[in-house]
Amino acid sequence: MFDDRFNDYKPTDYSDYAVNEHVTSPDELPTDINDNILRPTTLDEYVGQDKIKENLRVFIHSAKERGEALDHVLLYGPPGLGKTTLSKIIANEMGVDIKSSSGPAFEKNADLVASLSNLRGNAVFFVDEIHRLNRTTEELLYPAMEDFVVDFTIGQGPSARVMKLNIEPFTLVGATTKAGNISAPLRDRFGIICRLELYTPEQLALIVRRSAKILNVNIDDKACIEIASRSRGTPRIANRLLKRVRDFAQFEGSPTVTVEIADKALLRLEVDKLGLNNVDRTILSTMIEKFDGGPVGLDTLAAATGEEPQTIEDVYEPFLMQLGFIARTPRGRIVLKGAYEHLGYTYGNKAVERNLLNWNSGDHND
Numbered sequence: 309m310f311d312d313r314f315n316d317y318k319p320t321d322y323s324d325y326a327v328n329e330h331v332t333s334p335d336e337l338p339t340d341i342n343d344n345i346l347r348p349t350t351l352d353e354y355v356g357q358d359k360i361k362e363n364l365r366v367f368i369h370s371a372k373e374r375g376e377a378l379d380h381v382l383l384y385g386p387p388g389l390g391k392t393t394l395s396k397i398i399a400n401e402m403g404v405d406i407k408s409s410s411g412p413a414f415e416k417n418a419d420l421v422a423s424l425s426n427l428r429g430n431a432v433f434f435v436d437e438i439h440r441l442n443r444t445t446e447e448l449l450y451p452a453m454e455d456f457v458v459d460f461t462i463g464q465g466p467s468a469r470v471m472k473l474n475i476e477p478f479t480l481v482g483a484t485t486k487a488g489n490i491s492a493p494l495r496d497r498f499g500i501i502c503r504l505e506l507y508t509p510e511q512l513a514l515i516v517r518r519s520a521k522i523l524n525v526n527i528d529d530k531a532c533i534e535i536a537s538r539s540r541g542t543p544r545i546a547n548r549l550l551k552r553v554r555d556f557a558q559f560e561g562s563p564t565v566t567v568e569i570a571d572k573a574l575l576r577l578e579v580d581k582l583g584l585n586n587v588d589r590t591i592l593s594t595m596i597e598k599f600d601g602g603p604v605g606l607d608t609l610a611a612a613t614g615e616e617p618q619t620i621e622d623v624y625e626p627f628l629m630q631l632g633f634i635a636r637t638p639r640g641r642i643v644l645k646g647a648y649e650h651l652g653y654t655y656g657n658k659a660v661e662r663n664l665l666n667w668n669s670g671d672h673n674d
């Protein structure tokens with residue numbers, strides 16, 4: 309049923325690789341802009357993250373009953389897990405407006421004052437990448453979050469005057485991939501702090517099924533699971549893979565996306581059975597071949613693989629750790645047995661075994 313044309317497909321130039329790696333990037337890409345139709349709009353439609361949903365349900369219900377703005381909410385976790393989606397759901401469930409922005413957008417204090425003073429009726433103010441707010445803008449937020457006032461400076465030099473401006477109660481929903489980069493005073497001003505987890509294949513299969521329905525794609529259950537289990541625990545990737553697999557099915561003239569089509573399409577996109585892409589495989593094989601399985605420091609690993617340390621830490625590592633393929637120790641990253649087996653290497657690395665032994669025995673500093 310699947311055309312032989314795909315069997316001997318080999319990427320022929322750099323741009324092919326670039327396309328393939330993008331497919332499994334958890335970051336938002338220009339091709340994702342139409343994904344708004346796929347966003348769930350209520351807590352009931354939002355798949356997974358059960359504890360967060362149940363808590364939010366209670367807080368939203370109570371705040372609405374009191375006629376107050378919901379407490380400020382901090383959402384953190386890797387990209388593509390549904391933080392932006394959740395901010396819109398919060399506004400929708402509260403029945404209030406939402407204004408969205410992002411940390412780096414506030415170059416001057418006046419930008420933030422303008423945004424805050426335009427909020428009405430317990431609105432949600434969503435700030436993505438909140439860890440990237442500059443220091444003075446962040447400090448302006450403190451009294452705004454606590455007492456709904458902002459200190460606004462008029463004029464310059466000796467004649468400058470500080471005015472207090474009252475703003476309407478609002479809910480700040482901050483999102484970040486780097487909770488560790490948020491200052492303690494800012495973090496302490498959030499009443500509700502939620503950490504989003506990577507999704508299980510079963511949860512992602514529900515998301516694929518739901519998105520397929522919205523996109524009018526016929527897909528069988530096994531194909532949903534196949535796509536889900538190769539999506540790195542990330543809904544954004546699951547939706548993207550679904551769209552690419554749909555293209556292959558259409559090209560083949562197949563009315564339904566079957567598991568065979570999904571498998572072949574994903575192999576062609578160089579997404580392996582577990583969802584690893586070329587960069588994941590390079591990271592693991594570099595650690596195994598050049599560093600004897602580790603421990604290896606983040607900067608050394610970045611230099612050896614040609615990736616940015618931050619990218620390795622934020623994008624690749626969470627998933628490789630979830631798979632149990634690498635672990636962090638105080639002396640650096642190590643590759644674990646499952647990764648050797650998955651990539652076809654023989655496990656038997658003395659350095660790793662020694663390191664794990666030290667780690668398990670609590671001897672973390674030698």
Ligand code: ADP
Pocket residue numbers: 343344346347348353354355356357386387388389390391392393394483515543544547
């Ligand atoms: P983030 O802001 O964390 O980077 P988004 O909220 O933009 O992620 O989510 C990325 C995409 O994944 C959205 O288009 C949405 O359709 C989908 N998505 C995220 N979380 C869920 C979920 N829990 N249920 C269904 N779809 C989801």
